[in-house]
Amino acid sequence: MPHVGGDLMWKTFEQPANVKEKHERVLGAAMFYAKVGDAAMVYTGDYNMTADRHLGAAQIDRLQLDLVITESTYATTTRDSKYVREREFLKAVHNCVASGGKVLIPAFALGRAQEICMLLDDYWERMNLNVPIYLSAGLTIQANIYYKVFINWTSQKVKSTSTTRNAFDFKNVRSFDRSMINASGPCVLFATPGMLTGGFSLEVFKQWAPCEQNLIALPGYCVAGTVGRKLMSAKTPAVINVDKNTQIDVRCQIHRLSFSAHTDDKGIMDLVRFLSPKHVILVHGEKTNMAKLKEKIESDLGILCFYPANNESVPIPSTLYIKADVSKSFLKSSLSPNFKFLKTISRADADERAKSSVQVYDDRVAEGALIMQKNPKFVHQNELMVSLGAENHEVLVAYCCPVCVSDELKDVAPSPGENMPPVLDKHSLVHLLYTKLSNDFQDVTIQNDGDHLQIKSFTVSPCLKEMCPHRIQVNPDCTSNAVNFCCTWSMEDEKLAWGVISIMKDLELKTG
Ligand SMILES: [Zn+2]
Known part of the structure; x- marks a missing residue:
């Protein structure tokens, strides 16, 4: 089907300045499919191609896409297998x-x-542990309400167990109270916000980080400049600046988890490969990482990729499908098979004799022209001029060729004056030339209609004009005895024409 370019404009808008907002979208993550006419695109929010415990792996149908806009948070980190992590x-x-x-x-x-x-x-149940797991207040209430409401959206494994036990009613998990921060004994605490950007989690961090026994586990991506990011690259013990006035002597262990619901390099590549769009736009990532991913998408998948800055426009050529009629002759021209025979030789391991077989391919190419009008139509190229109601312009080449006539013809035909070639009537000249050329061109048909000769598109007739625009030179051998013949032909018979003319130049026309 023909692709006719139109332009769709996609624009990236400034991300919200509040980092927290950006990262709180995971459960609500979605992919948007948008179609305008035949132009189609998918916009992905946070997605994950490996099956999470709580959400089914990103499911998306195969679509004919002009564009996929995807985030690129984990652009260069391919995560370990989920199990190992x-x-x-x-x-x-x-x-x-x-x-x-x-x-x-x-x-x-x-x-x-x-x-x-x-x-x-x-794990706690399997290992029979009774160390308390706490959620800070905000986490418990807010999230569990969402999950209970939207349990139908979650993955099959969760659904099948939900009749006997709601996977979100945790047995070993309870709420945490601020007064418990410095309580003695081991525990696990989930606290907001992530990345230790402030608030309760940072407060707890200040208390727990100086103790070697403790552990800070960072789930996933941390934005540059956050305490979480500093910890990721820190080697303990280390002194971390929490803010202008606070330094923390970090002696605890640090574990970096790649549990983020954000996609990673492999996830992005898998999705882009699966969707096979014509273009990819990367958003929501760091510039250097996006540049690397762009290169990978373009070299590995051969898909054009962009990573525009905020407020930058990217024009994307889009698809337009045209329903077109097909003329009978076009259809006919595409019906004949075009067989290609491919000989394959395979060598059997047992004996060294090569076995060959022939594979047959039908490699059809239908060529035609698409006429864009109210009802678009495919026609065979031969029909094109008629379909357009246009006249066929043919390019003819002309040459006025002098041919020598023998002296004896002078006796037969009267000369109009001193040193002038004899004037023979047209028919006689044509007949004489016909006789001569018939000897030289025995394998082509020469038509003689009395006034002119015709070989394919090549026509020749005596030229009686005194000044012919096609006459370039006179024959130096017989200036006084030359008769001119005007020749015309079309481009496809160029070779034939010059073949005939070269013979005419060497001729001497005579009677008998
Ligand atoms: Zn002429």
Whole structure:
């Protein structure tokens, strides 16, 4: 089908300045499919291609897309397998609480905290642990309400167990109270906000970080400039500046989890490969990482990729499908098969004799022209002029060729004056030329209608004009005895024409 370009304009708008807002969308993550005419695009929110505990892996139909806009938060970090990551995390938490330490998991309200909670709750039951797991107030109430309301959206595994046990009613999880921060004994605490950008989680961090027994587990991505980000690259013990006036002597262990609901490099590549759009726009990421991902998408998948800055416009050529009629001759021209025979030689391992087989392909190409009018139509190229109601312009080449006549013809035909060629009537000249050319061109048909000769598109007739625009030179051998013949032909018979003319130049016309 023909693709006719129109332009769709997509514009990226400034992200909300509040980092927290950006990262609280996980449960509500969605992919939007938009179609205008035949132009189609998908916009993905936060998505994850591996099956999370609480949400089914991103499901999306195969669509004919002009554009996919995707986030690129984890543009260059391919995560370990989920199982390995979970095991390492559980081991770190278990070791910490077993030696009497406290575990702090800074998390945003929705999504990931619940997944990690389920993981720990399961583990606690399996290992028969009774160390308390706490959620800070905001996390418990808000998130669990959402999950109970939207349980139908969640993955099959959660659904099938929900009749016997609601996966979000955690057995070992309880609410945390501020007064418990400095209580003795091990515990696990989920506290908002994630990335330790301030608030309750930062307050707890200040208290717990100086103790070597404790553990800070950071789930996923931390924006540059946050305390969480500083911890990710820190080697303990380290002094971390929390704000202008506060320095914390961090001696606790730090575990970095890749549990974020945000997608990663592999997830993005899988989705883009699956959707196979014509263009990709990366948003929501760091510039250097996006540049790397762009390169990967373009080189590995051959898909044009952009990562515009905020408020930058990117024109994307879009698709337009045209329903067109097809003429009978076009249809006919595309009906004949175009077989290609491919000989394949395979060598059997047992004996060294090569076995060959022939594979047949029908490699059809139908060529025609699409006429864009009220009812678009495909026609065969031969029909094009008629369909357009246009006249066919043919390019003819002309040459006025002098041909020598013998002296004896002078006797037959009277000369109009001294040193003038004899004037023979047209028919005689044409007949004489016909006789000569018939000898030289035995394999082509020469038509003689009396006034002119015709070989394919090449026509020749005597030229009696004194000044012919097609006459370039006179024959130097017989200036006085030359008769001119005007020749015309169309481009496709160029070679034939010059073949005839070269013979005419060497001729001497005579009677008999
Ligand atoms: Zn002429």
